[in-house]
Amino acid sequence: MVFDDIIVGSGLSALGTVMGLDRERRTLVLAGAATGAFAYYDARRVVPCAYDGLGGLGNNWHGVIPLSLRANFGSATQASFMEYFAAFYPGTPLGSSLPASRLFVPWRPIRPARELARLASQSAGRLTLRTQAAGKFHWQDDGITVGTVDGVQYRCLRLWIAAGVLHTPGLLERSLGQSCSRNLVSDHVLSYAGQLQEQPAPVVTRTRDGLLFPAHYPANGQSLYTLRPARFSFRKLDFGIEQRAVFGMPTGNAVARIMRRMSPGLLAEALYNRAGLFPSAGIYSLYAQTPVPDAYVLGSGALPLQARTEIISRATTSAREQAPFAGLHHSRRNEFYIPGIHLHHSVHLPALQSLGINEPHSPVQVVDASAVADIGPDHHSFKLMLLARDRARAC
DSSP states (O other), X not given: OEEEEEEEOOSHHHHHHHHHSOTTSOEEEEOOOSSOEEEESSTTOOSEEEEESTTGGGGGOOOOEEOSOOOOTTTOOHHHHHHHHHHHOXXXXXXXXXXXXXXXXXXXXXXXXXXXXXXXXXXXXXXXXXXXXXXXXXXXXXXXXXXXXXXXXXXXXXXXXXXOTXXXXXHHHHHHSSOOBOSXXXXXEEXXXXXXXXXXXXXXXXXXXXXXXXXXXXXXXXXXXXXXXXXXXXXXXXXXXXXXXXHTSOXXXXXXXXXXXXXXXXXXXXXXXXXXXXXXXXXXEEEEEEEEEXXXXXXXXXXXXXXXXXXXXXXXXHHHHTOSOTTOEEOSOTTOXXXXXXXXXXXXXXXXXXXXXXXXXXXXXXXXXGGOSOOOSSOOHXXXXXXXXXXXXXX
């Protein structure tokens, strides 16, 4: 069967690609295995780092969209950002307020599986979703053949690779017979800077679509800082990050689990993170989100990442030292951090260039975070969707 475009993957980058392609083109999305499988950061298996299945890790994305317009990967203009944002959240007009040191947290995050199904239903048969995993592709002058792991072959004129940071390097190497993996991967980490007192309450703005929270950046822009009210046991220095490290995930995704384990401090944070409730407090916890180049050694299997703890520790220590607040009572537990679930830069970019991939008119494009070397301090998922959409529009 011949298609104009084949997209390998069905996460947020794949969704952006579909939204950027001409609706008249015949497009196939190879969404991943029918029975999805998670990979995890460590042996506790509580924080996923990849999902091979319909929707990818976008199934679990908390939906945070930064409005600072930092590190837009050389693509997004203010106008294109606002256009794409409005397509999903028309009830939150941004007007002329961009860039802004704010984070938008929607009531209803963008879910790629849901959105892809909707677009397919509106496509008059031009967009096809199949729960099959790509095994390898063969690139010739007259087109590209993509073979699935179950032996089915498809042909296309253009191939868009959005298999995910951990899966894209292997797909490239199986297909091209050339080493493309860096064997390292970068990430954000979330660390605890310490506590502050006598601070103005964070101003939380509600819209029809979600919440706007304040974000803080130092002069060098290397980290993103957020204040969160510290209640109950979290009023004790370091107790909050110890609890969060035990739970192993940002509190915004874990309300039910927190309630089952009876952690009132975590629950209070979760109510603030997800609903903006009770922002005023006598004590605030200061968290830093920091990009860490080459944070992990990349392997394979269900536990594919080996943390480079010294590199992560240097980055989090620097973030604490550069916190843009006076009077900070610094953390004494610098070893604690939480994976950012923002993996990127797993592909050797010079190898892509030597193969002609990602050139402006190349029939093979890598549109996921594996080919992004620097995502900046902000949450990158929405901007990466926008990058994929703009790349698809331009081809």
